[in-house]
Amino acid sequence: MVTAEDIRDRQEEFIFRCDNFELQELIDIKPKNGVYIRSKTEPFDDDMVIEENRVRNWLTHFNLPMHQIHASGHANGIEIREMIKEIGPKKLIPIHTEKPELFFK
Template structure:
């Protein structure tokens, strides 16, 4: 997708380019999807209990990493109904090569609502109601019977489901950025309280989606815009190394092209 973007952007002969620069001051590291795969599968293989993973589901590459990992480990990848919505949309784009939410490798975890008895009347959200007849729906009680057969994608904000999953002594792969502001630090602490309560092993396994400095320079030079507007960066002056004009952006100021 990145290569497609570069080609299309260059062909459009842009007069301006707005670009992020989170890692403009950093060079390449050993971070990669392959490393996320290797580090995560190593930890999950050690544990014979439930595997829990969390990642940004809008990151198709990261989804693919854990989807392939679940297949290699002979575990079913358990997702939520919201995840199913994303997956079905991805599946329509053949370039992404992602499975449908009803793929044989995937299970959809049915949450408890209202009566807690899983009756259809308990579900009022449209995205759940329209999928209640899917053949690959699974309950927490089913997972508890054979936890080693499953890899559950579970975001912190749905950790209340741990009560039903009973994941004592399991492994949790946190494939997201570590906290970088006060609000995130508070959530991070609360997350660890949940994990400690169930004696779940925490594993950080992530690679940044932000491009490093040298690669970003090459990308911009290849696209060759007439002017660059760096945003989302603490080092906008580093963009002045580029051959094209760099406009340092000021807050609340209008720029005309």
């Protein structure tokens, strides 16, 4: 099992993956020259904004720059229309969309 001390002593050998609640592990790791890679959606409600600020405070404390690399996987309307045209499905059932009626225009 790899410990925080192992990571602290040999940082160049590890990628440390953590969720927001595990950021406190950085206290024991004491990162040097690290980067925080965020791969999730931008905050879109008050709770998420509060959590985002908490994460940014941790990153600032440890001088870790943050890079956003998340892709939602959601295509825009034109891309969806082109895909439907190319595939030519016999039946289309829109799910996970706020405007399913647009699929039938």
